[in-house]
Amino acid sequence: MSQPKNQLVVFDFDWSLADQDTDRWIFEVLAPDLRRKMKSLKDQVQWTDLVAQSLREAHSRSITKEQIIHALEVMPFHPAMIRAVTELKARGETTFLCLSNSNTTFISTILKHKALDDLFDQIVTNPAHWEPSGLLNLRRRVDPEGPQHTCDVGCSPNMCKGEELETFLASKGIEYDHIVYVGDGTNDFCPILRLRSQDTVFCRTSRGLQKRIQKEGEERGLKCNVHYWGGAWELEEKFARL
Ligand SMILES: [Mg+2]
Numbered sequence: 001m002s003q004p005k006n007q008l009v010v011f012d013f014d015w016s017l018a019d020q021d022t023d024r025w026i027f028e029v030l031a032p033d034l035r036r037k038m039k040s041l042k043d044q045v046q047w048t049d050l051v052a053q054s055l056r057e058a059h060s061r062s063i064t065k066e067q068i069i070h071a072l073e074v075m076p077f078h079p080a081m082i083r084a085v086t087e088l089k090a091r092g093e094t095t096f097l098c099l100s101n102s103n104t105t106f107i108s109t110i111l112k113h114k115a116l117d118d119l120f121d122q123i124v125t126n127p128a129h130w131e132p133s134g135l136l137n138l139r140r141r142v143d144p145e146g147p148q149h150t151c152d153v154g155c156s157p158n159m160c161k162g163e164e165l166e167t168f169l170a171s172k173g174i175e176y177d178h179i180v181y182v183g184d185g186t187n188d189f190c191p192i193l194r195l196r197s198q199d200t201v202f203c204r205t206s207r208g209l210q211k212r213i214q215k216e217g218e219e220r221g222l223k224c225n226v227h228y229w230g231g232a233w234e235l236e237e238k239f240a241r242l
């Protein structure tokens with residue numbers, strides 16, 4: 001009899017587990033002028049700070065907690081993705097970790113709505129909470145007043161996903177047989193550099209991560225296997241073979 005596998009699947013959230021970007025979507029739904037403003041300010045203001053500022057502006061114009069929750073619940077999320085993760089988790093050999101630049105409230109609201117609250121062992125992201133006034137108070141994971149992360153791969157100041165992955169692995173103290181990373185964005189490049197030759201990245205096509213793998217993968221010593229997918233139905237096929 002073969003030994004049971006001991007596998008870790010690491011998920012980015014926006015455009016990876018979910019089929020949209022939470023930070024941008026809620027403003028596209030509720031206040032497109034704020035979405036436009038974010039687009040014009042994104043090179044001047046750190047992104048998490050910009051989302052926090054936009055949430056304060058939305059609150060000041062009486063956009064409610066209920067409206068934001070509803071926008072998150074109707075955000076595109078592929079049924080094949082729900083099937084893929086539910087089936088893999090049910091097989092019992094896989095631990096799931098979420099590494100995201102979104103925030104605790106956006107992610108937990110969506111997971112609850114999809115009945116996926118129990119999917120992740122840990123969700124590592126920016127902290128957010130609802131104030132009694134209905135304001136969603138969002139902060140960077142790495143406090144701008146404290147020590148900063150030391151990453152030189154180009155992670156945003158709010159969080160280095162590579163360091164967070166290393167911290168998770170050290171805290172578990174388990175040698176996983178296989179680590180799978182599912183991501184799409186430029187900030188998913190740092191953590192996949194930490195993967196070994198037996199590990200795998202499932203990279204979503206036509207977005208920042210694919211470009212970085214093709215441009216910098218070799219020079220940065222990327223060791224893991226690279227598989228591409230476009231739609232969640234294709235990831236479902238890959239998950240069935242894990
Ligand atoms: Mg993403």
Ligand SMILES: [Zn+2]
Pocket residue numbers: 151152153154155160161162163190191
């Ligand atoms: Zn990094």
